[in-house]
């Protein structure tokens with residue numbers, strides 16, 4: 375390939391700084407950008423969410439998942455330690471675990487039955503010394519030199535993260551005080567997993583990273599509350615970031631209602647409809663504060679949410695430049711009584727791929743992705759609230775999206 | 789109209805009535821008569837769409853779970869007036885309508901279904917494949933679902949789910 379072409383596709387032309395945030399659409403559709411993200415972000419100096427500890431409570435419990443598009447195994451060993459390895463055999467690369475989850479005393483690759491312990495160390499190679507003098511591995515073959523690729527693992531309040539990086543700061547430092555506090559607020563007690571949902575969205579993963587850092591769209595795209603006359607208009611809340619701006623926390627306070635004036639010209643401000651069964655929204659106060667909504671977006675692949683009494687992690691697994699899978703794991707607490715669990719499950723109708731107030735996010739990602747494919751020389755225009763990556767104590771802002779892009783450019787060297 | 793008593797019916801009559809109900813049910817959705825869809829259920833009903841991934845582990849999280857007829861109506865009002873999604877058609881294919889148990893009041897049925905989805909591009913894709921676990925009761929207005937539980941194999945939902953199954 376000619377150098378000219380190569381350069382054209384390897385560079386990202388960021389528009390000159392005009393004081394707001396403009397993101398070239400190329401970063402959503404360029405395969406080279408995507409490949410580079412796998413190395414610099416998902417396999418680079420960042421921590422990725424991989425599991426809830428409650429998903430693998432016992433020794434030998436494991437689950438398979440992805441960091442970016444690299445398949446990994448998350449497993450608990452005999453000492454109770456959680457280990458994360460790349461799901462690719464040290465022999466010739468086959469997947470070592472093919473199920474979503476399960477329990478095994480050790481891992482065995484089906485191809486030639488190389489066996490590994492729950493730390494990822496190689497513990498068995500069939501025909502290692504050959505059969506009747508034939509074959510066998512070389513004399514200097516040492517099993518300890520052929521483990522599965524091991525990742526660094528950290529955990530905060532039952533959320534497990536892993537990184538390929540030897541140099542990145544500790545998990546707590548990476549998350550920063552804002553994120554750690556928010557995680558500990560929600561996950562203050564032993565977690566009980568209530569189930570998973572998987573949503574396959576045909577768009578670039580960063581469109582979802584933007585979406586979950588975007589308080590601007592909440593009342594405009596998601597019309598459920600508005601339609602049923604349940605909207606609390608100038609809802610109080612915050613749009614905050616950590617020091618590096620890579621993580622974002624959006625919160626809203628319950629019933630901080632005022633004027634309806636500002637919403638008169640919105641698409642569907644009417645109370646023509648009301649819920650036939652309002653039990654859908656019946657909840658119970660469970661935190662010390664009045665915060666009714668938290669969308670904590672942790673770079674690069676996690677959203678931790680509290681929407682009323684629904685608690686969930688959403689994990690982004692990239693599936694190429696133009697798709698990602700969003701895995702929703704809804705949870706409650708071990709000490710939830712029956713009624714509390716019923717509340718969480720009924721409110722579960724609000725979230726997930728069929729969620730009355732969340733289904734539109736997948737749609738938003740897809741309609742952007744499909745329409746920018748050939749607009750490679752164009753950029754988005756992100757300026758609501760001033761276009762600066764600043765913490766504000768309201769929700770009429772896109773500052774947290776600006777923060778995402780600021781960190782993204784640093785991480786990618788753009 | 790007198791209420792049917794299941795135990796008075798022959799196996800063939802019962803099979804016919806149940807298949808007729810299933811056909812009417814999927815036709816109602818496929819023909820986009822969703823306002824009528826709640827009428828297939830009794831007042832105090834359970835409608836649930838849950839992945840096989842969760843069902844097999846005994847975990848309760850569902851894509852949709854409604855425990856009253858009023859909730860079904862709210863779903864449709866929301867779909868028509870609030871939710872934003874790509875326009876599409878459904879086509880249900882049902883087979884293996886298999887009556888599992890009969891009492892005077894309730895017939896339990898397991899049925900395979902396949903939902904094909906066609907979006908505005910014109911392409912048709914397999915959207916959801918699974919089984920219905922139904923409990924059917926007789927009312928003055930004919931047979932209705934006391935419970936309809938769709939357990940789907942297709943645990944990776946494409947884009948989103950808004951239309952009932």
Ligand code: FES
Pocket residue numbers: 463464465466467468483484485486487488
């Ligand atoms: S590839 Fe795993 S044992 Fe050969």
Ligand SMILES: [Fe+2]
Pocket residue numbers: 585591592596732734735
């Ligand atoms: Fe949203």
